[in-house]
Amino acid sequence: MTERYARLTGWGRYVPEKRLTNVDLEKMVETSDEWITQRTGIKERRIRGEKDTNTSMAVAAGQEALKVAGISAQDLDFIIVCTSSPDYLLPSAGSLVQDALGADCGAVQVTAGCSGWVYGAVMADALIRAGVHNAILVIGVEIVSYGIDYTDRKTCVLFGDAAAATVFQASDQPSGILASELGSDGAKAQALWVPGGGSAWPISPEVVEQRQHYIQMDGPEVFKFASRVVGSSLKRTIAQAGLLPEDIDLFIPHQANARIIEAGARFMRQPIEKFYMNLQYYGNTSAASVPLALVEAIEEGRLKDGCKVAMVAFGAGLTWGSVVIQMGVGEVSPAHVLFSAGRARYLAKRARETVLDTAQAAWCPFIPGLIRGGVPSAVRFALKILIKHLCAT
Numbered sequence: 130m131t132e133r134y135a136r137l138t139g140w141g142r143y144v145p146e147k148r149l150t151n152v153d154l155e156k157m158v159e160t161s162d163e164w165i166t167q168r169t170g171i172k173e174r175r176i177r178g179e180k181d182t183n184t185s186m187a188v189a190a191g192q193e194a195l196k197v198a199g200i201s202a203q204d205l206d207f208i209i210v211c212t213s214s215p216d217y218l219l220p221s222a223g224s225l226v227q228d229a230l231g232a233d234c235g236a237v238q239v240t241a242g243c244s245g246w247v248y249g250a251v252m253a254d255a256l257i258r259a260g261v262h263n264a265i266l267v268i269g270v271e272i273v274s275y276g277i278d279y280t281d282r283k284t285c286v287l288f289g290d291a292a293a294a295t296v297f298q299a300s301d302q303p304s305g306i307l308a309s310e311l312g313s314d315g316a317k318a319q320a321l322w323v324p325g326g327g328s329a330w331p332i333s334p335e336v337v338e339q340r341q342h343y344i345q346m347d348g349p350e351v352f353k354f355a356s357r358v359v360g361s362s363l364k365r366t367i368a369q370a371g372l373l374p375e376d377i378d379l380f381i382p383h384q385a386n387a388r389i390i391e392a393g394a395r396f397m398r399q400p401i402e403k404f405y406m407n408l409q410y411y412g413n414t415s416a417a418s419v420p421l422a423l424v425e426a427i428e429e430g431r432l433k434d435g436c437k438v439a440m441v442a443f444g445a446g447l448t449w450g451s452v453v454i455q456m457g458v459g460e461v462s463p464a465h466v467l468f469s470a471g472r473a474r475y476l477a478k479r480a481r482e483t484v485l486d487t488a489q490a491a492w493c494p495f496i497p498g499l500i501r502g503g504v505p506s507a508v509r510f511a512l513k514i515l516i517k518h519l520c521a522t
């Protein structure tokens with residue numbers, strides 16, 4: 130049986146017109162353009178207009194993606210709408226989008242916080258590879274602003290509204306999603322959550338009075354988690370694709386904070402120029418963030434047929450996910466061809482990467498060890514980490 134791949138054939142986006150700048154926020158909470166820019170890299174974000182709903186934004190992005198793919202809504206086999214801000218608790222955002230698009234197929238809502246679109250794309254890939262469906266629309270859409278407390282400076286400066294859509298279609302040539310990883314650490318659920326308004330604590334005057342129907346976030350905890358997961362998840366997924374970080378033409382990380390992206394680039398030992406950023410214009414648009422960056426990177430000509438793009442997201446859950454996508458059609462990685470010179474070259478380069486990773490893992494704790502307890506303590510500390518790292522690889 131020939132292998133099936135989920136090829137990326139369409140993309141589109143919708144961003145509301147209304148801009149909320151850092152200077153606007155200075156008038157709403159005790160903050161400054163300087164603080165927001167330095168700590169996050171964000172300059173402005175979009176906020177939904179009066180007529181924008183989760184469904185209308187998803188449909189606008191979806192229609193654009195269908196046009197690029199050259200198919201109609203009737204050609205779709207399945208729709209996955211990734212969102213944490215649906216129009217209603219019931220029915221699912223998937224059904225509303227299916228009806229508004231005029232599609233005649235199954236549809237579902239996927240909620241995985243800001244990792245939503247990566248989760249949706251991986252599910253679409255699995256459904257296509259398994260031969261269940263041939264054409265799937267995956268949309269990331271958020272009206273995050275509805276869940277934001279605009280008196281809470283810790284969260285209100287970060288988020289914005291947007292939608293972006295992708296079409297995946299069956300192909301028998303290596304293309305689309307080459308490898309992926311999905312992860313969740315529910316033990317850290319309360320680092321980023323909405324405590325009130327669900328069935329555990331239904332909406333009530335008390336919930337509203339205590340502002341518990343808004344997003345609550347432990348910023349530094351999420352920051353620590355994200356800085357770790359961006360680089361490590363990307364590395365694992367790139368290796369699973371039979372590639373090296375140097376083979377990736379563009380990295381598209383979740384657009385939450387420029388400092389998290391810079392930490393990821395350092396961890397990957399890749400130039401920051403290879404990491405796409407548009408967070409300065411939109412802030413963190415949650416499940417729309419990664420696909421929106423993907424669409425803009427394609428429109429700017431940074432991703433042509435033949436390019437390989439590695440994407441990573443993280444968010445409420447806490448969840449994370451990464452995918453490597455082949456634009457257009459590619460070839461099977463030499464790493465996957467047994468007894469080939471290409472595989473030997475790949476394995477040699479991977480061995481070099483592992484040595485560098487190990488040295489990096491040992492070097493990082495060496496400095497704090499030196500400061501705390503001098504050379505013997507630093508060496509002891511570094512050796513401990515080195516052994517742990519070697520055992521894990």
Ligand code: COA
Nearest residue numbers: 160161164168243282283286348349351352385386443444
């Ligand atoms: N303007 C001015 N000062 C602010 C501020 C704002 N918007 N938000 C927080 N501060 C203050 C804090 O109150 C604190 O003051 P204090 O020292 O007097 O208590 C100080 O700045 C430092 O706060 P801290 O939260 O430690 O700052 P930080 O460097 O960690 O940056 C975030 C805060 C939110 C930008 C950062 O933690 C972050 O990006 N976390 C990840 C969040 C994220 O990505 N969430 C979405 C995941 S999908």
